Amino acid sequence: MKIIEPSFSIQGNVDGRQILKNIEECGRICYKSEHLIKEDSAEKFIAKIIKRGHEAVIEHEKITALIICDRGVSHEIVRHRIASYCQESTRYCNYAKDKFGNEITFIKPYFWKEDEEKYEIWMQTMEFIEKSYMKLLEIGATPEEARSVLPNSLKTEIYVTMNLREWRHFFKLRTSAGSHPQMREIARPMLDYFKALVPVVFDDINY
Secondary structure: OEEEOOEEEEOOOOOHHHHHHHHHHHHHHHOOOHHHOOOOOHHHHHHHHHHHOOHHHHHHOEEEEEEEEEHHHHHHHOOOOOOEEEEOOOOOOOOOOHHHOOOOEEEOOOOOOOOOHHHHHHHHHHHHHHHHHHHHHHOOOOHHHHHHHOOOOEEEEEEEEEEHHHHHHHHHHHOOOOOOHHHHHHHHHHHHHHHHHOOOOOOOOOO
């Protein structure tokens, strides 16, 4: 059994400055103000349209992130409908195979400390689940049958592609105080990273 913490990475070499220039070029056609495009005009233009609520313009650019989290968090992520997803499949992944280290990987629940009784109970439960899953496979169950015993804490990997408007919506919801603690654990560092990656677009979203 392996216990890990959630993480994320961005697919490809995202050039935030070029993204802003692309968005400005798209957006200025609305006002026929292409003649105002300058080397440093994109940030001011995009800040203005976001302030006005003209966010349709930023839908022309997208970012893809690989998120490693637990299945429970992934169930909330995929509720965002304007997005594309590719997720690790428990139907086809056999965790008894060598490529998975012949073990199940779980995401550590960050709201319990390792010396707490709650964490110990969680650990014992995950160990029992791993043994039960492996036993089911051993006696002839298929991975799609054995997955019935797998918990929300199971590690999953999911590629998420959203346009910038939907990423704004995602961060507004998933970094808020009302979101699930383990969702905030991954969404808040992602928001900070996106702010550094693409100037202006996410600057007004705070937690």
